[in-house]
Every structure is written in C-alpha cells, then in structure tokens.
Amino acid sequence: MITINLNLIATLSIAIILFLIGSFFKNKIEFFNKFCIPSPVIGGLLFTLISLILQLSNLVTINILENIVPFFMSIFFTVLGLNASFKLIKKGGKLLFTYWILCGGLALFQNIISVVMAKITNVHPLIGLMCGTISMEGGHGNAAAFGRTIEGMGVDGAVTIGLAAATLGIILGGVLGAPVSRFLIERYKLKPNPIYINNTTNFKSSLINKNYLTRNPKSNKFNTTNFFEQILVILLCINIGELITKILFIKTNIVLPSVVGCMFVAFLFRNFNESTNIIKLDFKLLDFISEISLSMFLTIALMSINLLDLVHIAGPMFIIILTQVIFVLLYAIFICFKLLGKDFDAAVMVSGLIGHGLGNTPNALANMNSITHKYGVSEKALLIVPLVGAFLLDIFTLPCIIIFINMFR
Numbered sequence: 001m002i003t004i005n006l007n008l009i010a011t012l013s014i015a016i017i018l019f020l021i022g023s024f025f026k027n028k029i030e031f032f033n034k035f036c037i038p039s040p041v042i043g044g045l046l047f048t049l050i051s052l053i054l055q056l057s058n059l060v061t062i063n064i065l066e067n068i069v070p071f072f073m074s075i076f077f078t079v080l081g082l083n084a085s086f087k088l089i090k091k092g093g094k095l096l097f098t099y100w101i102l103c104g105g106l107a108l109f110q111n112i113i114s115v116v117m118a119k120i121t122n123v124h125p126l127i128g129l130m131c132g133t134i135s136m137e138g139g140h141g142n143a144a145a146f147g148r149t150i151e152g153m154g155v156d157g158a159v160t161i162g163l164a165a166a167t168l169g170i171i172l173g174g175v176l177g178a179p180v181s182r183f184l185i186e187r188y189k190l191k192p193n194p195i196y197i198n199n200t201t202n203f204k205s206s207l208i209n210k211n212y213l214t215r216n217p218k219s220n221k222f223n224t225t226n227f228f229e230q231i232l233v234i235l236l237c238i239n240i241g242e243l244i245t246k247i248l249f250i251k252t253n254i255v256l257p258s259v260v261g262c263m264f265v266a267f268l269f270r271n272f273n274e275s276t277n278i279i280k281l282d283f284k285l286l287d288f289i290s291e292i293s294l295s296m297f298l299t300i301a302l303m304s305i306n307l308l309d310l311v312h313i314a315g316p317m318f319i320i321i322l323t324q325v326i327f328v329l330l331y332a333i334f335i336c337f338k339l340l341g342k343d344f345d346a347a348v349m350v351s352g353l354i355g356h357g358l359g360n361t362p363n364a365l366a367n368m369n370s371i372t373h374k375y376g377v378s379e380k381a382l383l384i385v386p387l388v389g390a391f392l393l394d395i396f397t398l399p400c401i402i403i404f405i406n407m408f409r
Helices: 008-028 030-034 039-056 069-082 086-120 125-129 139-151 158-188 200-209 224-252 258-276 283-303 314-339 344-358 361-375 379-392 394-408
Strands: 002-005 060-063
Touching: 008 030, 008 039, 008 283, 039 060, 039 158, 039 283, 069 139, 069 224, 069 258, 069 283, 086 125, 086 314, 086 344, 086 379, 086 394, 125 158, 125 314, 125 394, 139 158, 139 283, 139 394, 158 283, 158 314, 158 344, 158 361, 224 258, 224 283, 258 394, 314 344, 344 361, 344 379, 361 379
Parallel strands: 002 060
Antiparallel strands: none
16 A cells, blocks of 8 residues: 655645635535535545545555644634633623523533443543534534544544534534424514514624624734734734643643633733733734634644544444434523523524534524524524624633543543
8 A cells, every 4th residue: 555645735735625625515515505514624524535445445545744733723722712802791791691601501511421421332531522512512623622632642533533523513503403493483482573573684684794703893904014913913822822731731730732721811812902902903814814724724634534433433422422412402492492581582592502502603603594584583692692602602611621631531
C-alpha cells in the first residue's frame, strides 16, 4: 500500500477544495440545506469516505498535516469570546435567564446520561462523553476541540466519534424540532402576539436580519491597520489563554483545553474594552476571520478521522445518542415548555432548544423559522434562542464538560 504524507500547503489546498465542494453540494442538494449541514462537514466527510475506500482497497493511505488544526481552533474560540457581552443579557430579561438555566440543566443531564450509558454499553466514560454535551450542545467545534484533548489522554477515536455524533445530532435536531413545536401549538391551540399577526413577514425579516449578538451599527473601514489590530487582539488573547491553561495544569493538575482559556481571556477583554474603549473591535471583520478559521479546522479535523475507528463503537454510540434524543424530547415537552410559560413563545423556543440541544444554533434558527413562517412571529424566541445558543450557553457547558473530563480521565 502506498502512503502519502501531505505537507502544509497540500493539506490547506485540499481543505479549501473540499470546502468549496461542500458548499456546492449544500446549495444543490436539498437534504444538506434543509438540515443546515455545514459545508466543511460535507467536504470533510467526503474526504474520509474516499480515504476509507482507498484503505479498504489496499491502495493508498493518506496522512494529512494535523498540527495546524489547534491554531485554527484557537482563533475560532477566541473570536467567539470576543462576541460575548454582559450587556446582551439585559435584553432578554427573566425569560432569557429561564431559558439559559434550562439549557444549562440540559448540558448537565446530557453528560450524566452519556456516562451512565457508557458504563451500561461497556465503553470508556470519556468516549461516552463525546456523545453527550460535547457533541450534542457543543456541535462540531467542541467535538473537535475536546476530542483532541481526550485523545491526548490516551483515549483513541474520540475526535472521530465526537464528529460523527455531532453530525447525527444536527440531522436529528432538524428533523424533530419543528414537529414537536407544531404538536404543542396545535395541542394547546396557541397563537402569537396579535400585534405581529398582520405584519408577520416584514417584522420577521427585520428581526432575523438584525444581529442581536454583538455588532456595532457601522463596521470599521477595512484596511491593513484595522486588520492587524484585530489580529493582534486575537493573538494576544490566544497567548495569554494558553499560558493560563498551562499554569492551571501545573498548579492543580486540572486539564483545561487551551481553547477554553483563549475564549475566557477574550470574553474578559471584550467586556473590559466596552468600558475603556482601548480598541475599536470590528465585528464584521472578526466574524469573517472566525468563519475562515471554523471552516478550516472543521474540514481538516474531518479529513484526519478514520472511519474504521467507528466499527467497534458504532453500536454503543447509537444507543447513547438514541437515549440522548429521547431525553431531550421529554425534557423539552414536559419541563421546558411549562417553565417557559406554556404559550406560543414557549412552543417556538422548544423547537430552538431541540435544534441546538442536539445540533447547533443554525439548526435552532431553521426550526424556528419553519414554525414562525406557518404560525406567526415570536419576537422573544428569535431574540433569546440565538443569544443563548451562540455563546451564553458556553458559560454552563464548558465548566460542565471540563469537570466531567477530569472526573473520568
């Protein structure tokens, strides 16, 4: 069998080609578009399938350069931290806080379920965790980041299992979210706020187009100086964050992924900068940098996985994920719907919770858009769900994940 080792340029070139292919398929194939499957996931999985066929045919083994993935991961999570602001929490009021707490509770229960089911199915608890909050609420980003941390502890196949679980979660979250919301609306004959019924289309369009997560009304003018200012902020946050995680491990022996440290430092800087105005953050440019980094690290991470690693764990993985899905549905219908007010807004938010509780935030938005297009607008849901799903959720999920990883390492 021939072995091909790809260098930096070859790895990046193939990753970009795969991303472009993934984007093409997403636009052309309704299934990918409907369930919000990210382009890097489509392209990366295509590579892994081709690689698997070549391996099984005993023709070629392709090894890519994986050590560039942590760099892209750090950039993505750092920008995510720069997007977080305390001021945003005030916009959602009490209902946002309730939804936030419910999502935090879901993260805890998902990890407990994954560990319990891992013991029942006789697999390593850390492998079970890769089918829990890390991949379900965390998505492909956390699956790749924490999977590498777990593999660094000697548990093989964590990235592969996490990315596979995240992909299944996106599909299931997209399939189940809107139907559950429709059931609740029809069952309890719920109606949207009357003031939006006659102007649903225009209001919905303006609400969705408005970005509640961060943004300045006007972006800085794009130039070399502005670009390097934003890059400098990112790199400083990465350096300080990685230093903090190393010191924490040396002093306490607690494993903390470096990306978490980077995101935490960026979060502190964002909120400090809002009061001191040290630098004018250009969120349009930061988002662009974030999208590039996310696309590259997901594509390359998926390129590097070996589907043969799933052979011995496929059964237990599906059992754990099925258990997660059943719990999320019961939790959303019988607990979240009631505590969120048992009204139309609550029903729409339930579809969002199922979307990002099993998949990701775009999944949640797709679910809510489907519901509001048919029944009417929910201003509260379209504000609160993206706000929590995009970054506030991490305040609960990341510590929860870290605690469980250190408990079972």
